[in-house]
Amino acid sequence: xxxxxxxxxxxxxxxxxxxxxxxxxxxxxxxxxxxxxxxxxxxxxxxxxxxxxxxxxxxxxxxxxxxxxxxxxxxxxxxxxxxxxxxxxxxxxxxxxxxxxxxxxxxxxxxxxxxxxxxxxxxxxxxxxxxxxxxxxxxxxxxxxxxxxxxxxxxxxxxxxxxxxxxxxxxxxxxxxxxxxxxxxxxxxxxxxxxxxxxxxxxxxxxxxxxxxxxxxxxxxxxxxxxxxxxxxxxxxxxxxxxxxxxxxxxxxxxxxxxxxxxxxxxxxxxxxxxxxxxxxxxxxxxxxxxxxxxxxxxxxxxxxxxxxxxxxxxxxxxxxxxxxxxxxxxxxxxxxxxxxxxxxxxxxxxxxxxxxxxxxxxxxxxxxxxxxxxxxxxxxxxxxxxxxxxxxxxxxxxxxxxxxxxxxxxxxxxxxxxxxxxxxxxxxxxxxxxxxxxxxxxxxxxxxxxxxxxxxxxxxxxxxxxxxxxxxxxxxxxxxxxxxxxxxxxxxxxxxxxxxxxxxxxxxxxxxxxxxxxxxxxxxxxxxxxxxxxxxxxxxxxxxxxxxxxxxxxxxxxxxxxxxxxxxxxxxxxxxxxxxxxxxxxxxxxxxxxxxxxxxxxxxxxxxxxxxxxxxxxxxxxxxxxxxxxxxxxxxxxxxxxxxxxxxxxxxxxxxxxxx
Amino acid sequence: xxxxxxxxxxxxxxxxxxxxxxxxxxxxxxxxxxxxxxxxxxxxxxxxxxxxxxxxxxxxxxxxxxxxxxxxxxxxxxxxxxxxxxxxxxxxxxxxxxxxxxxxxxxxxxxxxxxxxxxxxxxxxxxxxxxxxxxxxxxxxxxxxx
Numbered sequence: 151x152x153x154x155x156x157x158x159x160x161x162x163x164x165x166x167x168x169x170x171x172x173x174x175x176x177x178x179x180x181x182x183x184x185x186x187x188x189x190x191x192x193x194x195x196x197x198x199x200x201x202x203x204x205x206x207x208x209x210x211x212x213x214x215x216x217x218x219x220x221x222x223x224x225x226x227x228x229x230x231x232x233x234x235x236x237x238x239x240x241x242x243x244x245x246x247x248x249x250x251x252x253x254x255x256x257x258x259x260x261x262x263x264x265x266x267x268x269x270x271x272x273x274x275x276x277x278x279x280x281x282x283x284x285x286x287x288x289x290x291x292x293x294x295x296x297x298x299x300x301x302x303x304x305x306x307x308x309x310x311x312x313x314x315x316x317x318x319x320x321x322x323x324x325x326x327x328x329x330x331x332x333x334x335x336x337x338x339x340x341x342x343x344x345x346x347x348x349x350x351x352x353x354x355x356x357x358x359x360x361x362x363x364x365x366x367x368x369x370x371x372x373x374x375x376x377x378x379x380x381x382x383x384x385x386x387x388x389x390x391x392x393x394x395x396x397x398x399x400x401x402x403x404x405x406x407x408x409x410x411x412x413x414x415x416x417x418x419x420x421x422x423x424x425x426x427x428x429x430x431x432x433x434x435x436x437x438x439x440x441x442x443x444x445x446x447x448x449x450x451x452x453x454x455x456x457x458x459x460x461x462x463x464x465x466x467x468x469x470x471x472x473x474x475x476x477x478x479x480x481x482x483x484x485x486x487x488x489x490x491x492x493x494x495x496x497x498x499x500x501x502x503x504x505x506x507x508x509x510x511x512x513x514x515x516x517x518x519x520x521x522x523x524x525x526x527x528x529x530x531x532x533x534x535x536x537x538x539x540x541x542x543x544x545x546x547x548x549x550x551x552x553x554x555x556x557x558x559x560x561x562x563x564x565x566x567x568x569x570x571x572x573x574x575x576x577x578x579x580x581x582x583x584x585x586x587x588x589x590x591x592x593x594x595x596x597x598x599x600x601x602x603x604x605x606x607x608x609x610x611x612x613x614x615x616x617x618x619x620x621x622x623x624x625x626x627x628x629x630x631x632x633x634x635x636x637x638x639x640x641x642x643x644x645x646x647x648x649x650x651x652x653x654x655x656x657x658x659x660x661x662x663x664x665x666x667x668x669x670x671x672x673x674x675x676x677x678x679x680x681x682x683x684x685x686x687x688x689x690x691x692x693x694x695x696x697x698x699x700x701x702x703x704x705x706x707x708x709x710x711x712x713x714x715x716x717x718x719x720x721x722x723x724x725x726x727x728x729x730x731x732x733x734x735x736x737x738x739x740x741x742x743x744x745x746x747x748x749x750x751x752x753x754x755x756x757x758x759x760x761x762x763x764x765x766x767x768x769x770x771x772x773x774x775x776x777x778x779x780x781x782x783x784x785x786x787x788x789x790x791x792x793x794x795x796x797x798x799x800x801x802x803x804x805x806x807x808x809x810x811x
Numbered sequence: 812x813x814x815x816x817x818x819x820x821x822x823x824x825x826x827x828x829x830x831x832x833x834x835x836x837x838x839x840x841x842x843x844x845x846x847x848x849x850x851x852x853x854x855x856x857x858x859x860x861x862x863x864x865x866x867x868x869x870x871x872x873x874x875x876x877x878x879x880x881x882x883x884x885x886x887x888x889x890x891x892x893x894x895x896x897x898x899x900x901x902x903x904x905x906x907x908x909x910x911x912x913x914x915x916x917x918x919x920x921x922x923x924x925x926x927x928x929x930x931x932x933x934x935x936x937x938x939x940x941x942x943x944x945x946x947x948x949x950x951x952x953x954x955x956x957x
Contacts, residue, residue, distance in 0.1 A: 494817065506825065514836045521840065532847035532943075534864060539843035543836050668880050668899045729903045748900030751876065758880055758900050 153218050156206030157297040163199035163250070164287040170196055170257075170280030174273035178345070189273040190261040196283065197254040204251050207296055208238050217303035220244060220296045226307040226725050228696040229315075236320035237310045242460075243296035245323060249440065250286045252324075252331040253279060260335060260360075266794045267356055274342030279334055285467045293460045309696070309725040318378040326371030326398055330436040332364020333405060336412075337433035340426045341475060344482045349426065354416035355790070357429070361412060362642075362785035365405045366778045372398050373774035381733055386666065386744050386762045388770055391540040396519040397439035400512050404432040407508040409781075410501050418563060420498060423486040424505070426479060434472045435512070441468055442519070493565035500558025507551050514543045552607040552654060555647050556614020560621065574621070575614055582609035594663060604658030611651040615644055642784025646777050653773025659766035666763075668748065672756040680763025682743060683707045687715075689747070689757055697721040697730075702757065704734060704745045713743075718759075720747045741765045845914060849944035853917070854891040861916035865893060865923055866941040867948070871907045886913060886923075888948025897925040904930040910941040 170192035177185025207220070211234045216222040224244070225237045233240075239248040257279045264272050290296070313319070336357050343353040375395065380388045389395060408428040414421045441464040492498040518535045526532055560574055586606030590597055618640075623632045669677050671686040678684070687703040699721040706713045716734030723730065733746040741764060748758030845862040853865060870885035870892055877883065880899055884907075885892040895913050905911060905928065915925035 494820075506828065510829065510832045514832070517836060518840065532864075533844050534847065535840065536843045536845060539839045542839040542843070546835060547832065670879055731903055746900075748880075751880075760900055 152206050152209055153215065153297045153299065156203045156210075157295060159199045159203040159206070160247075160287065160291060160295070160297070163196055163203060163254075164284065164291060166192055166196040166199060167280050167283040167287055171277055171284050172280075173277075174280075175277035175345070178270045178273045178277070186270055186273040189276040193254070193257045193261050193276045193280065196280070197251075197258040200247075200251045200254045204238070204247060207244060207247060208235060210297075211235070211237055214307065216305070216307045217299050218296075219298045219300045222300060222304055222307045224308070224310050226309055226696075228725070229310060230695060232317065232320060233310055233315050236314075239323050239327075240310050240314050243290070243294045243298075245327075246286065246290045246294060247296050248323070249327055249331060250283060250290065252327045253283050253286065253334060256328075256331055256335055257283070260338075263794070264356070266796065271342055271346060271356075274345050275335070275338040278338035278341045282334055282338075282471065285471070289460075289463050289467065293463055306725075309723060309728075312697070312721070312723045312726065312728050312730045313382060316378060316382050318374055319382065322371060322374040322378055324371075325367050325374055329364050329366075329368025329371050329405075330398075330401060330439060332360065332367055333401060333408075333429075333433045333436050335360040335364065336408060336429045337475075340429035341478065344426065344478055344486075347482070347485060349422045349486050351416050351419055354412050354425065358409070358412050358416060359785040359787075359790050361405065361409055361429075362781045365402070365409060366781035366785070368398070368402050368405060369774055369778045369781065372402060373771050373778075376774075377771050380767070381735055383731075385731075385746065385760065386733070386764065388660075388767065391518070391537040393519050394443050396515050396540075397442045400515055400519070401432050401435040401439060403508050403512040403515070404428060404435055407505045407512075408432050410504050410508075414498055414501050418490055418492070418498060420490040420492065421502070421505075423483055426486065428505075428509075430472070430475045430479065434468070434475075435516075437464075437468050437471060441465060492563070495561065495566045495568045495571065497558060497561040497563050497566070500554055500561050503554055504551065504558060507547055507554075511544060511547045514547070515540065518543070548654075549607065552611055552650065555611050555650060556617065559618050559643060559647065560614060574617055578610065578613035578617060582606050582613055585609050598662045601658055601662045604654050608651040608654045608658075611654070612648055615647040615651075619644065637787055637789070638783045639787040639789075642780045642782070642787070644780070645783060646780030649773045649776030649778075649780060651773075652769050652776055656766050656769025656771075656773055660764055660770065664762065664764045664767075667761050669759055669761065670751055670756055671759045672754050677759075677761060679761050680741075680765075681708060682713070682763060684745065684759075684761050686757065686759060689750075689755065692719070694721065696725065697723045699732070700747065700750070702734070702745070702747050702759070704759075706736065706743055706745075716743070716745045718745045718747045720749070737768060739768060742767045847912075847944075849948060850886055850888045850893045851891045851944075851948055853893050853923070863916060863923075864912055864914050865895070865925075866910070866912040866944050867892075868941075868945065869905070869907050869909055869911055874907055886911060888944045890948040893923050894921070895923045895925050895928075897928050899928075901928055902930040906930075910945075912941065 170189065173185045174189035174192070176182070177188070207218075209215075210218045210221045211225055212231070214221070214225070214227050220241070220243050224241050225234055229237065237244070239245045257276055260272065260275055260279070264275075267275075339353060339357045339360070343349045372395075375398070376388045379390065380386060408425065411421050411425045411428055415425045441461070518539050521535055522533050556578075557571065557575060561571055583606055586604075586609050587602050589605055590601045594601065619632065619636065622636060622640075623629060627635075665680045667677065667679055671677060671684075673686055673688050676683050676685045683706065685705045685707070687705055689700050689702045692699050692701045699719040701717050701719045704716045704718065706716065714736045716736060718734035719732040721730040721732055722728070731746050731748075733744055735745075736743040742762070744760075744762035744764060746760040748760060750757055845864050846859070847864045847866060850865065850867050853863070865886055867886040867888040870887045873883075873885035873892075875883050881896065882898075882901065883894065883896050885894050887893075895915075897913065897915075909930065912929045913923060913925035914927040914929070915923060918924050
C-alpha cells in the first residue's frame with residue numbers, strides 16, 4: 151500500500167510541476183496577477199508531494215519491503231539502518247527521486263528567501279525550475295520508477311554494493327546533488343531575467359548567494375568523493391580523472407567562473423551576456439554529468455545497469471534544456487549590451503582572465519571526457535584518455551590562475567596604475583620566491599623543482615591575498631578595526647583564495663614526495679618506507695554484521711619508537727560474496743600512513759601488503775574545506791540580508807499606505 | 812590608446828592564448844590515448860605495441876604466482892588468448908573466469924606486460940568493452956568451427 155501511495159504522490163508531483171512550470175510563466179508574460187501568485191503555493195505543494203513520495207520509499211527500505219524491486223535489489227535485512235536510509239539514493243531510480251526532491255527543495259528555498267525579488271521575477275524563476283522538474287519526473291515515471299513491484303517478492307534482498315556501505319559515501323551523493331541542482335537556481339534566474347528582458351545589477355545580486363551556496367555543496371561533495379576514494383577504494387589515490395569525477399568537476403569549474411563573473415556584473419554592470427551564458431553552461435554541465443553517470447555509457451563505479459532507453463531520454467532532455475536556453479539567449483543577446491569600459495590593468499581584466507582560463511580548463515576536461523564516447527559512437531574504436539592527458543593540460547593552466555588570484559583581488563575596479571600595483575606586491579614576490587625555493591631544500595628528502603615552484607605559487611597566493619586585508623588598513627585604522635569592518639564577502643574571498651594555496655601545497659607535496667610499495671610480508675616481517683618501519687604482526691579472522699574479514703595487525707614505529715598500530719581488513723560480504731579492501735590509515739596534518747591488505751600468498755601466512763607514506767595529503771581536502779568556508783561566508787554577507795530587510799520594509803510601508811487610504 | 816585598439820589587443824592576446832591552450836590540449840590528447848583491443852586483435856597484431864588496453868576474461872586455471880608479487884595469467888575472448896604479466900596487488904574483484912582490463916604493452920616475447928589491471932566494481936557489472944570483445948570472439952570461434 152505504502153509504495154502505491156509513493157507512486158501516486160509522484161504522479162501528483164508531476165501534475166503540480168506542470169502547473170508550476172506553465173501558469174506562472176504565462177501569467178508573468180501576460181500580466182495575469184492571479185496566475186503569477188500561483189507560483190509559490192504550487193512550488194510548495196510540489197515539494198510536499200515529493201517529500202511524501204521520498205518518505206514512502208525510505209519506509210519501504212526500513213521495513214524491508216522486498217516486494218518493491220528497488221528495495222529488493224539494493225538492501226537486505228542484515229544491512230545497518232544508516233545504509234538502509236542512504237540506500238534510498240544508492241542506485242539509479244532512487245537517486246533520480248533524490249534529484250527531484252533536491253530540485254523541489256531549492257525551489258522551496260527560493261520561494262522563502264526571495265522577499266527582495268519582485269513577485270513576477272520569482273514567478274518566472276519558480277516556473278523555469280518547475281519545467282526542469284517536469285522533465286525529471288517524466289523521466290522517472292516513464293523509464294525508472296523506484297516503486298515498481300515484483301510479482302514474486304524474494305524472502306531476502308540482495309546487498310547494497312559494499313563499496314557504498316560507508317558513512318563518507320552515504321553523504322557524498324546528497325552533497326553533490328545539492329550542488330548540481332543548486333546551479334538550477336542561477337540558471338533559472340538567468341532565464342527569468344532574459345524572459346523579463348531585464349538583466350541588471352539586481353539580477354546578479356540575487357543570483358550571487360544562491361550560486362555561492364550551490365558551489366559550496368558541490369565543493370564539499372567532490373572533496374568527500376575524493377576522500378572516500380582515498381580510503382575506501384583501497385589504493386590511496388585521491389583523484390583518478392575518471393569520467394564520473396570529471397562529470398562533477400566540470401560544473402564546478404564553470405560554477406567557479408560564474409561566481410566571479412557575477413561579481414563583475416553586480417559591481418560594474420559588465421560581462422552581462424557572458425554571465426548568462428555561464429549560468430546556462432554550469433547547469434547544462436550538471437545535467438550532462440547526470441546523463442554521463444546515470445545512462446551507463448561510462449565504465450565506472452557509478453554506472454549501474456545499462457539501459458539505452460534511459461540514455462536516449464536524458465539526452466533528449468539535455469538537448470531541450472540546452473538548446474532551448476541557447477535559443478532564448480541568441481534571441482535576447484542583442485539586447486544585452488554591457489556598455490561599461492575598463493582599463494587594461496584593472497580588476498575586470500583580472501576576472502576576465504580568470505574566466506577565460508577556467509572556461510578553457512573546463513573545455514579541455516570536457517574534451518578528454520567526451521572524446522572516447524564520440525569516437526565510440528562514430529565506430530572509430532574504443533579508446534580511453536588517461537590521467538596523464540588531464541594532468542599535462544590541467545597543471546599548466548592552473549599556474550597562471552594561481553599567479554593572478556591574489557593580484558586580481560588587489561587591482562582596483564575600472565583602472566589601476568601598474569606601477570602602483572607592482573609596488574604593493576614586489577616584497578611578496580621576493581619572500582614567496584625565497585621561501586618556496588628554500589623550504590624543500592631544508593625539509594624534503596630530496597629537492598624537486600616542481601615542489602619548489604608549487605610552494606612559490608602557494609606562498610604568492612597567500613601573501614597577495616593577505617595584502618588585500620592590509621590595503622584596507624588606510625587612515626591609521628588598527629588591524630582589529632580593519633578585521634571588524636571587512637564584510638563577510640571579503641572574508642569569503644580571502645578564505646577561498648587561501649584554500650587554493652592550501653590545495654596546491656597538498657597536491658604538489660603528495661604527488662612528489664609520496665612513497666608507495668607493494669611488498670610480500672610474512673607475519674613478523676618488517677619493511678621500511680619513508681622513515682617508518684611497518685611490522686606485520688599477524689593476520690586474524692574477524693566477523694562483522696554482514697561480512698567476514700581477515701584483519702591484519704600492523705605496528706608502525708619510527709626510530710625504534712612505537713608510533714601506532716593499524717588494522718587493515720580484507721572483507722568478504724556474505725550476501726553479495728564481494729571482497730572489499732578496508733585500508734588502515736593513520737591520519738596526520740603533515741603525513742598519512744596507509745596500509746592495505748592485498749591477498750594471501752602461499753602457505754607461510756604471507757600476505758601481499760601495500761604500504762604508503764603520504765606527506766601533506768590531508769591538505770588537499772583541507773583546501774576544499776577552506777574554499778567551502780569562503781563560499782559560505784560570501785553567501786552570508788550582510789548586504790544580501792539588508793536587501794531583504796529593505797524590501798520587507800518597503801512592502802510593509804506599502805501595506806500601511808494602502809491601509810491608510 | 813583608443814578603445815578600438817584596445818579591443819583589438821584583447822582579441823589578439825585572447826586568440827594567442829586559446830591557440831596555445833588548444834595546441835597543448837591536442838598534443839597531450841594525442842600522446843595519452845590508449846586503444847582498446849581484444850585478445851584476437853592483439854594476437855593478429857592489429858594494434859600498436861604500447862598504450863594498449865587489453866580486455867577479456869581471465870582464463871580459468873591460468874593464474875600463477877611468481878616470486879614476490881609477480882603474477883601471470885591469460886586473458887581470453889574465447890577465440891584467442893594473450894599471456895599477461897603483472898607485478899603488484901590485483902584488484903579486489905579479480906578472479907579467474909571474470910572480466911578484466913589490463914593496461915600496458917607487448918614485450919618482445921609476446922607477453923603483455925601490464926602496469927595496471929582493472930576489474931569490475933560490481934559483481935554483475937561487465938565493462939562494455941569486454942562484453943563486446945567477448946561477443947566478437949564468440950562469433951569468430953563459432954565461425955571457425957563451421
